[in-house]
Amino acid sequence: MSALVKKPNPSIKDLQKALSDKDLIIARQARLIKAMEETIRLQKLRKFGTSSEKSASQTELFNEAELAVVTEEAMSELAIESAPPTAKDPARRPGRKPLPAALPRTRP
Numbered sequence: 001m002s003a004l005v006k007k008p009n010p011s012i013k014d015l016q017k018a019l020s021d022k023d024l025i026i027a028r029q030a031r032l033i034k035a036m037e038e039t040i041r042l043q044k045l046r047k048f049g050t051s052s053e054k055s056a057s058q059t060e061l062f063n064e065a066e067l068a069v070v071t072e073e074a075m076s077e078l079a080i081e082s083a084p085p086t087a088k089d090p091a092r093r094p095g096r097k098p099l100p101a102a103l104p105r106t107r108p
Contacts, residue, residue, distance in 0.1 A: 007014065 010018075
């Protein structure tokens with residue numbers, strides 16, 4: 001409470017002045033709280049919103065339609081420039097390399 005209210009017999013004018021002072025303080029605090037809440041909302045939106053995963057350089061990274069066209073063009077250019085394949089490599093199976101044929105084999 002303000003010093004005016006603590007007087008033993010405050011006048012009505014003193015009480016009204018103290019009330020208006022408190023109303024101003026409350027209004028100022030309400031504006032401050034509203035600004036802080038808006039700041040928090042914007043920070044959350046900036047951090048967790050969908051725009052947090054986009055930047056100017058990322059817009060063209062996953063353009064699948066354009067990527068498909070460019071890939072097809074590159075493949076057709078490669079097919080024209082490359083010579084026909086001579087022989088295919090045999091399919092490799094995973095596993096250990098075979099032992100040399102010159103190695104003597106013994107059975108237990």
